[in-house]
Amino acid sequence: MKYLHTMVRINDPEAALAFYCGGLGLTETRRMDSPHGRFTLIFLAAPGDAERAAAEKAPLLELTHNWDREAYTGGRNFGHLAFEVDDIYATCAHLAAQGIVINRPPRDGRMAFVRSPDGISVELLQKGSALPHSEPWLSMPNTGSW
Numbered sequence: 001m002k003y004l005h006t007m008v009r010i011n012d013p014e015a016a017l018a019f020y021c022g023g024l025g026l027t028e029t030r031r032m033d034s035p036h037g038r039f040t041l042i043f044l045a046a047p048g049d050a051e052r053a054a055a056e057k058a059p060l061l062e063l064t065h066n067w068d069r070e071a072y073t074g075g076r077n078f079g080h081l082a083f084e085v086d087d088i089y090a091t092c093a094h095l096a097a098q099g100i101v102i103n104r105p106p107r108d109g110r111m112a113f114v115r116s117p118d119g120i121s122v123e124l125l126q127k128g129s130a131l132p133h134s135e136p137w138l139s140m141p142n143t144g145s146w
Contacts (some may be wrong), residue, residue, distance in 0.1 A: 003058060003059050004057070004058040006060075007062040008062070009064050009072050010063045012117060013063070013065050016063055016117055022098060023100050024083060024122070025047055026044040026046055026047075027044060027046075027047060027050055029043045029044065029057075029060065038067040039066045040064075040065045041063070041064055042062070042063040042065070044060060046059075046083060061081065072119070080113070080120070080122060081122045082124075082125060084126075084127045085124050085125065085127060086127050087126075088110065088112055088124060088125075089134055091112075091124055092106055092137065101114065101144065102143070103121075103143050105142070106137050107139075108133070109133055109134065109137075110126045111126070113146035115146065121146055
């Protein structure tokens with residue numbers, strides 16, 4: 001058995017790609033439109049997984065955009081996606097500069113949470129050991145739910 005992908009439904013491909021690619025740094029590996037099924041699949045890979053994703057089509061994040069608009073609720077029930085990052089503080093600073101709310105700041109130098117435009121919770125984990133505690137993160141309160 002091998003892990004292939006996680007699928008999340010999205011309402012706005014542009015907003016989703018701005019978050020996952022522009023914010024988190026994932027790369028689009030392929031896209032498939034299904035006029036008959038009225039949906040688009042967009043596959044993304046983390047930079048450290050891009051080579052493997054190209055060869056094996058895994059591990060990937062599959063964004064599913066159904067053309068017939070519907071409300072997706074319960075994003076919190078999904079759980080979360082998790083990504084390891086080289087520098088949690090730099091990643092959170094980059095996301096904040098993109099206008100993305102840091103719902104659970106990395107006060108511990110190790111873990112943070114943000115939400116996608118569709119309400120999917122995304123956990124960011126520091127690669128290796130936690131970084132030394134640092135402002136502004138140390139005193140930043142939680143915002144919303146994560």
